[in-house]
Amino acid sequence: QVLLVESGGGLVQAGGSLRLSCAASGRTFSTYTMAWFRQAPGKEREFVAVNSRRGTGIYYADSIEGRFTISRDNAKNTVFLQMNHLKPEDTAVYYCAAALGGTSRYSDAYDYWGQGTQVTVSS
Numbered sequence: 001q002v003l004l005v006e007s008g009g010g011l012v013q014a015g016g017s018l019r020l021s022c023a024a025s026g027r028t029f030s031t032y033t034m035a036w037f038r039q040a041p042g043k044e045r046e047f048v049a050v051n052s053r054r055g056t057g058i059y060y061a062d063s064i065e066g067r068f069t070i071s072r073d074n075a076k077n078t079v080f081l082q083m084n085h086l087k088p089e090d091t092a093v094y095y096c097a098a099a100l101g102g103t104s105r106y107s108d109a110y111d112y113w114g115q116g117t118q119v120t121v122s123s
Helices: none
Strands: 003-006 012-013 020-025 033-039 046-051 058-060 068-073 078-083 092-099 117-122
Touching: 003 092, 020 033, 020 092, 020 117, 033 078, 046 068, 046 078, 046 117, 058 068
Parallel strands: 012 117
Antiparallel strands: 003 020, 020 078, 033 046, 033 092, 046 058, 068 078, 092 117
């Protein structure tokens, strides 16, 4: 069982930056693939980024266009999402997710989810 708690969301102007954090409980954090998803109002949850167990396999959604960076600190049981050059269309609730399996862009592959943190980008 893994408990995930996101933080770092907020209101930012277009072009600004935010850094999201996701703290995981338990001693087996390094055995989980970690990912970020987001869900905008009226839209389906979509993949943002994924980081493999050792941080060697990292993939991003095409829509991110090099603006976001996912990283993890296994010693601190935490995964991060650095978001730069934010756009209004990045406004969404951002969710952290953990999977026992390998990297995946599909939400069904993930076993545990956080409660989400709101990111709002004003124009």
